Structures are given as structure tokens and as C-alpha cells.
Amino acid sequence: MSADEAALKTCHERINLSVAASHQAENGSVTTVSSKESEEATYAFLPPIESTDAHLHEFAEAMRTVGKALRQVAEGKAAAQAEAAEWKRKYEAEKAAKAHTHVIKGCSNCVKDKLEHLATKLTLETASADETGCCGNHGICSRQILQDQCPGPNRKSDDRIVGRKVPFRLSWGSNGDKNGQHKHDFVSFEKGDITTAERSNKQIFLKWDSPPQTVLFVTKPNSNSVHALCSEMVRWLKEHNNINIFVEPRVSKELLIEDSYFNFIQTWDNDQEMKTLHTKVDLIVTLGGDGTVLWAASLFKGPVPPVVAFSLGSLGFMTPFPSEQYRECLGNVLKRPFTITLRSRLQCHVIRDAAKDEVETGEPILVLNEVTIDRGMSSYLTYLECYCDSSFVTCVQGDGLIISTTSGSTAYSLAAGGSMVHPQVPGILFTPICPHSLSFRPLILPEYVTLRVQVPFNSRGQAWASFDGKGRIQLGPGDALICSVSPWPLPTACLVDSTTDFLRSIHEGLHWNLRKSQALDGPA
Ligand SMILES: NC(=O)c1ccc[n+]([C@@H]2O[C@H](COP(=O)([O-])OP(=O)(O)OC[C@H]3O[C@@H](n4cnc5c(N)ncnc54)[C@H](O)[C@@H]3O)[C@@H](O)[C@H]2O)c1
Ligand SMILES: Nc1ncnc2c1ncn2[C@@H]1O[C@H](COP(=O)(O)OP(=O)(O)OP(=O)(O)O)[C@@H](O)[C@H]1O
Known part of the structure; x- marks a missing residue:
């Protein structure tokens, strides 16, 4: 050499x-x-x-x-x-x-004590009704918490517009009741708002303690049929049930132009007033398709009153109520117990230049379907680093990634190859969009994890996040999106029950597994 x-x-x-x-x-x-x-x-x-x-x-x-x-x-x-x-x-x-501040602000002692008290009642008391009207068994009543609400800074001004929300109780049932699991499994309240502190895996029933007094209408815009139905339903609710009506500012203007009869309807002037809606509204009625349910959910950054969704769209996975039968449907919901689906939502934070900046303290963006991170206009592959709690999950190289709720599993995630999941299953879907890899199958992760999707510094292109298909935000190298399940689900009224409604929607909406039956004649 x-x-x-x-x-x-x-x-x-x-x-x-x-x-x-x-x-x-x-x-x-x-x-x-x-x-x-x-x-x-x-x-x-x-x-x-x-x-x-x-x-x-x-x-x-x-x-x-x-x-x-x-x-x-x-x-x-x-x-x-x-x-x-x-x-x-x-x-x-x-x-x-x-969280600590929130607990203190929310007068933790009274709420926590009441919840503990109620939980004890659940296990100890007999089925006979007590003096507050609570059966003390198989459910939780909102009444005690509502009666004992801590005075908040805006309490007086809120009460001026309409009275307090009416109390209701939630209960559940399943074939597995006999095994006693229900003792540890309940939907809880915080000042009368439904949360998923401990998520129920049973079918949940809602029963009003007294008839609801205030209904909020959320309607699809630019539709004559929706507008006509809205004005008819508002009249009916006022005249037959003496219900207070809230509508969006746009609808309020439209109704007042149509007829001064609608002088009684209420609306809000600014975001601050909108934020207190959940303290005044007993029930939300949506008129439109799934997009209108998504819109209604987006108005509530915290707790959401139960939603009765009437179908006036083309698909309607989350809109089980037929609008032609609104009198019967609303009559039942206002007077009788009904089943609800607790649809979990995701809370998302965008963190700029994640490695350097302080934590963004802004309000989270809440989604009912999904948050999508895609390549936007860029012709390059998106390159995203994904972490689940502190564990590295994978790098996404493709058109993007969908982080979806189970309710959103039949929407964009489905189109990208994700599984359809019953909305009461506690999970988060992790579905790639056109991954440039043969082995990148979609995942379903448990509901308690926090996901972080980060655009690495050596990424060629930008990425874009969108929330329930809206509000696109650009993510540059170093930016990250943090995502976890919100404590505030969307409770939607069921036409029959959670499972029947889900199966109906995939049969009727997607023609799932529709195939002509084989003829009897043929090889033996
Ligand atoms: N390729 C796709 O399938 C695709 C692409 C973009 C957005 N989307 C979905 O559209 C949603 C926004 O809906 P929109 O009504 O505001 O926009 P839109 O008016 O464009 O409607 C999108 C369609 O998705 C359906 N949809 C919405 N949520 C659904 C759900 N949970 N299950 C089944 N179908 C559902 C709607 O009924 C509608 O037919 C996004 O959250 C996203 O999931 C889907
Ligand atoms: N109250 C509202 N204010 C503003 N925009 C709304 C409102 N309700 C719905 N939208 C928007 O209008 C669009 C269409 O609504 P929706 O999906 O309910 O009707 P659709 O398209 O006729 O029904 P489908 O999606 O079933 O075909 C959605 O993008 C939704 O975000």
C-alpha cells in the first residue's frame, strides 16, 4: 500500500x-x-x-x-x-x-363536597326519593349543586336576563349494572354543567327536575327552509311551552325584520356575553347539518348544555332528529327523560417556536371532530414529529396528520383510512393523510394522553393546522401543536340511544357494508 x-x-x-x-x-x-x-x-x-x-x-x-x-x-x-x-x-x-386556580375560583369546597356527598349517596342510599327529589341511586342530580352555587362576580347581571338554569339529573344503565361497576363510574357536575371527570361507559339518561325554561337556537345560514323552520319553532316553543329563546345576533336581526312579534327573543352583543351563555341556556336546538352542530359546539369554550340536533343537511351523523316531527321530538325532550351521547372534544394549543418561547397562555381551541395538520399549498411532504406524553410516536412524512375525536372518526379521518369508532368510546384517533410509507397504519390512543405535533427545524416546508375544517393557522419550523381531551364534552340528545343512532348514521349516511344478498340457488 x-x-x-x-x-x-x-x-x-x-x-x-x-x-x-x-x-x-x-x-x-x-x-x-x-x-x-x-x-x-x-x-x-x-x-x-x-x-x-x-x-x-x-x-x-x-x-x-x-x-x-x-x-x-x-x-x-x-x-x-x-x-x-x-x-x-x-x-x-x-x-x-x-387547574389549581380554577378549583379555587370554582369554590372547590362546596362543589367537591357535594360531589363526594352525591357519590356516597349513590352507593349508600336506597332507591326511594329523598326530600330534594333525588333518588340517590343510579345517577346524580344537578339540583343540590345548582341550589348551592357560589356567588360569582357576574351573578347578578346574568340573572337579570333570564332565571337560573333548571336542574336536571343524569343516570345510566347497562346490562352490566349487576356487577356493581357503576359505583365508580359517573358523570359529574360543576355548578350544574356536565363534565367528564370520570367518563361513563354506560348509556346516559338525562331527566329534568323541572321543565327547561331557555332554549338557544343555532341555525345554518343562507337557507330559506332553515329560516322558515326556525321562526315556526320559536313561535311554537313560546306559545305552547312559554320558553325563553336565545338566537345568534344574525338570526335575531332576521327575525325582527320579519316580524316585530319576535321582540321577546334574546341574543348577545359581544364575546364576553357569549361566554356566559352556558349559565343561561338549558338546551340548544340546531337546525342544519353536521356543520351546524360543529358551529354550535364552537360557541362554547367551556361547558355545553345538551344539544338537540335537527337534520336539515345531506348526511347528518350528529343530527338524528327529523325536522318534520319537531313538535313530538321537542315535546319529548322537554318533558321526558332522554338518552344522551357525551361527545368528547379536543383542546388544542399552538405553541410558537416551541423550543424557545414561553408557554402561550391563550384559551385553547376546542374541536368536536378533529384538528388537521397538513401541507397547505406547499408541494413538499409535511414532516411532523409526534410525541404522546413524553414518548416519541413517529415522524409523519406525507400530506399531513389528523388527530380526531371518536365523533370525528366518521368525518375526515374516515376519508383518510381511519377506523369508525362509536362516539362513546374513550379514545383519540391518530390518522395520517397520504403517508409516504407502506406501513403507516392509523392508531387509536387512550383518551388521557397529551399529543404534541412539532414541525422540526429541518423541515423543508411549512405546515397548516385547521380546527374542525376551519380557522387555518400556519406552523413554522419549531412550532408545535399540543392536543388533549377537553373536560367539556358536547352532550347530544339521542333519538333512540347512542348505539342505535350511531349504527343508523353509518347505515343510512355511508351505506356501510351494503351488499346485495346472494341468491339461494347455487353450489350446495
Ligand atoms: N376528505 C374529507 O372527507 C374531508 C375534507 C375536509 C373536511 N372534512 C370534514 O368536514 C368537517 C367540517 O364539516 P362542515 O360541515 O363544516 O364542512 P362541509 O360543509 O364541507 O361538510 C363536510 C362533510 O363532512 C360531514 N361531516 C362533518 N362532520 C361529520 C362527522 N362527525 N361524521 C360524519 N360526517 C361529518 C358533513 O356532513 C359534510 O357532508 C371537518 O371537520 C372534516 O372532518 C372532510
Ligand atoms: N350558525 C352558523 N353560523 C355560521 N356558519 C354556520 C352556522 N351553522 C353552520 N355553519 C356553516 O355552514 C356550513 C354548512 O353547514 P351544514 O354542514 O350544517 O349544512 P350542509 O352543508 O347543508 O349539511 P351537510 O354537511 O350535511 O350536507 C358549515 O361549514 C358550517 O360551519
Whole structure:
């Protein structure tokens, strides 16, 4: 072997070592090596080569540059990961602090004590009604909590418009009741609002303690048939049931232009007033398709009153009530117990330049169907790093990713190959959009996890997040989206029950597994 060949071999070996070190660095161990040490190591691997061969010299220089570039990439990634971990820690701390404040603000003692009291009653008391009208068995009454509400800063001004919400009770049933599991499994209240502190896996029934007094109408815009039905239903509810009516500001104007008869309807003037709607409204009626239910859910950033969704769209997965029979349907819902589906929602935070900035303290964006991160107008693949709690899930390379609720499983996620999931199943769907990989199957994760989707610093393109198909937000390298299940689900009234309604929607809406039956004649 000549001196030049020997020098070239040494050079190759050292470059391989350098590349291996960079790979190791990418896998996380780089955090133990300072950048200076790393720089020195690179030069130690590749000392200047004394050679008269110009090509060999050029080659060695090029390889040194490659080694340096690899090191820089690995170090950049490791730094980003370290900073991302730090930001997640801050985020969790902030969340914990907020939760603590919330509990204190919400007069934790009275609510918690009542819940504990009610839970004890659930297990101890007999089925006979007590003096508050609560059976104390197989359910929770909102009455005690409502009667004992802590005075809030806006209490007086809120009460001026309409009275308090009427109390109701939730109960559940399933064939498995005999095994006693129900003792640990209940839907809870916070000042009369439905939450999923402990999610029920049973069919839930809602029973008013006294008839509802206030109904909010949410209607699809620009539709004559919807407008006509809305005005008819408002009249009927007022005249036959003496119900207070709330409508959106747009609808209020339309109804008042139509007839001064509608002077009694109420609306809101600004976001602040809108935020207190849940304290005044007993029931929401939607007139439209699934998009109108999504819209209604988006008006409530916290607790949502039960929704009765009338179908005036083409598909209607979440709109089981036939609008032609509104008198019968509304009459039943106002007077009799009815079954509800608790549809979980996702709360999303966009964190800018995740590795560096402080936690965004803004309100979360709530979605009922899904949050989508896609490539927008870009013709490049999206490149997204996904984490589930502190575990790395995968890198998405493709058109994007859908993080969906079970209610959204029949929407965009389904179109991208995700499974259809019953809306009461507690889970989060993780569905890639056109992944450039043969083995990227969709996942369903448990409901308690927090997902983080991050655009890495070395991503070629931008990414775009959209929420229930609306409100697109651009995500640049370093930005991240944090997503977890909200404590505020959307309770939707069922026409029959949760499962019957779900199966009807996939049969009628999608013609699921519709196939002509085989003829009897044929091979024996
Ligand atoms: N390729 C796709 O299938 C695709 C693409 C974009 C958006 N979407 C869906 O559209 C939703 C927004 O709905 P929109 O009405 O405001 O927009 P839209 O008017 O464009 O309607 C989209 C369609 O999705 C249906 N849909 C909505 N939610 C559904 C659900 N939970 N289950 C079954 N079908 C559902 C609607 O009935 C409608 O037919 C998004 O949340 C997303 O899930 C689907
Ligand atoms: N109250 C509202 N205010 C503003 N926009 C609304 C409202 N209700 C619905 N929309 C929007 O109108 C669009 C159409 O609504 P929706 O999906 O209910 O009707 P549709 O398209 O006729 O029904 P389907 O989707 O079943 O065919 C949706 O994008 C939705 O976001």
C-alpha cells in the first residue's frame, strides 16, 4: 500500500467514525458531548492530510465539511429536543397552576363536597326519593349543586336576563349494572354543567327536575327552509311551552325584520356575553347539518348544555332528529327523560417556536371532530414529529396528520383510512393523510394522553393546522401543536340511544357494508 493509499484509508475510517458519532448524537447521546468537544473530535478524526495528491486533499476537505455539517444537524436537533422538553415542563407547570386556580375560583369546597356527598349517596342510599327529589341511586342530580352555587362576580347581571338554569339529573344503565361497576363510574357536575371527570361507559339518561325554561337556537345560514323552520319553532316553543329563546345576533336581526312579534327573543352583543351563555341556556336546538352542530359546539369554550340536533343537511351523523316531527321530538325532550351521547372534544394549543418561547397562555381551541395538520399549498411532504406524553410516536412524512375525536372518526379521518369508532368510546384517533410509507397504519390512543405535533427545524416546508375544517393557522419550523381531551364534552340528545343512532348514521349516511344478498340457488 502506498503512502497516499494508506492516508486515504485512514481518512475513510475516520470519516466513518465521525458519521457514526453524529448518528449517535442524533439518537440523543449528543447531549453528553459539548459542542466544543464535538468540534475538536471532528478535527481529531480528520487532521489535515500531508499529501502531494491534490484530489486526495480535496476529498479529505470535502469529507471534513460533511462531518461538520452532520455534527451541526445533530447538535441542532438535540438542542431543540432539550428545549422542547423544558417548554413541555413549563407548559405542564402552567397547566397545573391553572387547574389549581380554577378549583379555587370554582369554590372547590362546596362543589367537591357535594360531589363526594352525591357519590356516597349513590352507593349508600336506597332507591326511594329523598326530600330534594333525588333518588340517590343510579345517577346524580344537578339540583343540590345548582341550589348551592357560589356567588360569582357576574351573578347578578346574568340573572337579570333570564332565571337560573333548571336542574336536571343524569343516570345510566347497562346490562352490566349487576356487577356493581357503576359505583365508580359517573358523570359529574360543576355548578350544574356536565363534565367528564370520570367518563361513563354506560348509556346516559338525562331527566329534568323541572321543565327547561331557555332554549338557544343555532341555525345554518343562507337557507330559506332553515329560516322558515326556525321562526315556526320559536313561535311554537313560546306559545305552547312559554320558553325563553336565545338566537345568534344574525338570526335575531332576521327575525325582527320579519316580524316585530319576535321582540321577546334574546341574543348577545359581544364575546364576553357569549361566554356566559352556558349559565343561561338549558338546551340548544340546531337546525342544519353536521356543520351546524360543529358551529354550535364552537360557541362554547367551556361547558355545553345538551344539544338537540335537527337534520336539515345531506348526511347528518350528529343530527338524528327529523325536522318534520319537531313538535313530538321537542315535546319529548322537554318533558321526558332522554338518552344522551357525551361527545368528547379536543383542546388544542399552538405553541410558537416551541423550543424557545414561553408557554402561550391563550384559551385553547376546542374541536368536536378533529384538528388537521397538513401541507397547505406547499408541494413538499409535511414532516411532523409526534410525541404522546413524553414518548416519541413517529415522524409523519406525507400530506399531513389528523388527530380526531371518536365523533370525528366518521368525518375526515374516515376519508383518510381511519377506523369508525362509536362516539362513546374513550379514545383519540391518530390518522395520517397520504403517508409516504407502506406501513403507516392509523392508531387509536387512550383518551388521557397529551399529543404534541412539532414541525422540526429541518423541515423543508411549512405546515397548516385547521380546527374542525376551519380557522387555518400556519406552523413554522419549531412550532408545535399540543392536543388533549377537553373536560367539556358536547352532550347530544339521542333519538333512540347512542348505539342505535350511531349504527343508523353509518347505515343510512355511508351505506356501510351494503351488499346485495346472494341468491339461494347455487353450489350446495
Ligand atoms: N376528505 C374529507 O372527507 C374531508 C375534507 C375536509 C373536511 N372534512 C370534514 O368536514 C368537517 C367540517 O364539516 P362542515 O360541515 O363544516 O364542512 P362541509 O360543509 O364541507 O361538510 C363536510 C362533510 O363532512 C360531514 N361531516 C362533518 N362532520 C361529520 C362527522 N362527525 N361524521 C360524519 N360526517 C361529518 C358533513 O356532513 C359534510 O357532508 C371537518 O371537520 C372534516 O372532518 C372532510
Ligand atoms: N350558525 C352558523 N353560523 C355560521 N356558519 C354556520 C352556522 N351553522 C353552520 N355553519 C356553516 O355552514 C356550513 C354548512 O353547514 P351544514 O354542514 O350544517 O349544512 P350542509 O352543508 O347543508 O349539511 P351537510 O354537511 O350535511 O350536507 C358549515 O361549514 C358550517 O360551519
